[in-house]
Amino acid sequence: MQRVRIVLSHTSHPGNIGAAARAMKTMGFSRLVLVNPKAFPDPQATAMAAGADDVLAAAEICSSLQEALSGTVLALALTARRRELATEPLWARAGAAEIAQSTATGEVALVFGNETSGLSNDELAQCGRWAMIPANPDCSSLNLAAAVQVMCYELRLAMQDSLPLPPPVAGAGAPATHEEVDGLLTHFEASAVASGFLDPERPGRLMLRLRRLFARSGLEKEEVSILRGLLASFRQPTGKRHAGLKKPNPP
Amino acid sequence: MQRVRIVLSHTSHPGNIGAAARAMKTMGFSRLVLVNPKAFPDPQATAMAAGADDVLAAAEICSSLQEALSGTVLALALTARRRELATEPLWARAGAAEIAQSTATGEVALVFGNETSGLSNDELAQCGRWAMIPANPDCSSLNLAAAVQVMCYELRLAMQDSLPLPPPVAGAGAPATHEEVDGLLTHFEASAVASGFLDPERPGRLMLRLRRLFARSGLEKEEVSILRGLLASFRQPTGKRHAGLKKPNPP
Incomplete structure (x- = not known):
């Protein structure tokens, strides 16, 4: 309790x-x-x-x-x-x-x-x-x-x-904390602004929608890490793409 | 009563x-x-x-x-x-x-x-x-x-x-179909390969992890559209970024 x-x-x-x-x-x-x-x-x-x-x-x-x-x-x-x-x-x-x-x-x-x-x-x-x-x-x-x-x-x-839960299966990872989800959303926002998808002057409801989606998903720590790795890779300068990059957060 | x-x-x-x-x-x-x-x-x-x-x-x-x-x-x-x-x-x-x-x-x-x-x-x-x-x-x-x-x-x-749930309100969106979620995953995969995050020769479990995450999230049609718009924006050539792009799928 x-x-x-x-x-x-x-x-x-x-x-x-x-x-x-x-x-x-x-x-x-x-x-x-x-x-x-x-x-x-x-x-x-x-x-x-x-x-x-x-x-x-x-x-x-x-x-x-x-x-x-x-x-x-x-x-x-x-x-x-x-x-x-x-x-x-x-x-x-x-x-x-x-x-x-x-x-x-x-x-x-x-x-x-x-x-x-x-x-x-x-x-x-x-x-x-x-x-x-x-x-x-x-x-x-x-x-x-x-x-x-x-x-x-x-x-x-x-x-x-509450009955004891069935033992966790392999692959069901530790849940992300509220701060970790928050960090992911901040990363999404920065990426969306950088790519031109999100106009910071007129943000609309994009971040609210994403927050709601990820709050509902029950993200795991490792999933946050994968998504942040993906976002980081999208922001590499184009010239460096396809060039055997180090993966920031390998899946 | x-x-x-x-x-x-x-x-x-x-x-x-x-x-x-x-x-x-x-x-x-x-x-x-x-x-x-x-x-x-x-x-x-x-x-x-x-x-x-x-x-x-x-x-x-x-x-x-x-x-x-x-x-x-x-x-x-x-x-x-x-x-x-x-x-x-x-x-x-x-x-x-x-x-x-x-x-x-x-x-x-x-x-x-x-x-x-x-x-x-x-x-x-x-x-x-x-x-x-x-x-x-x-x-x-x-x-x-x-x-x-x-x-x-x-x-x-x-x-x-049995308690009937109250009727849905506008704003709780229509759920995405299986094919729409599939299309999103394909889009994620192509973007991850393009960015260098995913090596198509050694894909590992990345796509499985993303599929599991989105299956669990219960995506709505509009959310799929937002995420695909975001992915598309990340793939714009760098030179065109920050240049008042048309948003492919505005939120």
């Missing part, structure tokens, strides 16, 4: 942070990460945390979701409605099961957005999976801490029930 | 009544019954109800649990700890399943006690079943509204045999 971080992005009401900390603790989770909270620490957070002051005291504060997800191998975004640019959603229970399985390979995150506006498209694109809590279509927005409670409850059950 | 009443007994904090009303409504339940609430109606209840004012407005107020359970065929009491005088507990999910089944025969109730002291022994004895929400043994007491949220969530799932 130490491998699970609960990430609250751009939370407006400090009382919700406290209530979320309590919800986490009742389900046995303790790693709270706050991205640009509007007010924290705050007496309202402490009041709502009840016995979970330790969770609040140990909370990490980050300035971006990217920083908050550093080192994770899978992030599950919670959203109250279907989102553009998003792949098929999972229901909460299935999402919790995927997250529970991924704790076998590394750190994971459950990601919750702002109370009113939810997660931005850019934040959503950084999460490999996204899930919805089944709800009344006429009133689908749970209180933030209530959503944290439901997801932590499902995750607790999923982690208790 | 009209056959389900949520009974809150001797609630101390009116804010919890409002938050419980919201939790109910998000899961599609609307019948709230209050046994001797300390303060109700109350502005704090209204503030926490968010969009569930209708649930609060229709709440029934009773002077005893007996009155609140009038007409029910099964009541499930929620408690945070094992109780004297109680039969074997159910876990929350199994309790929700029993309650869901009983809606076929009549009215049912989920019963929640006071925030600090829970249900009295006399109240507990009036409920046919009792259940616990699986929790951290060192911190097992959920906030009242959080417990209502979890139980209403479980009951919603138990009452729905």
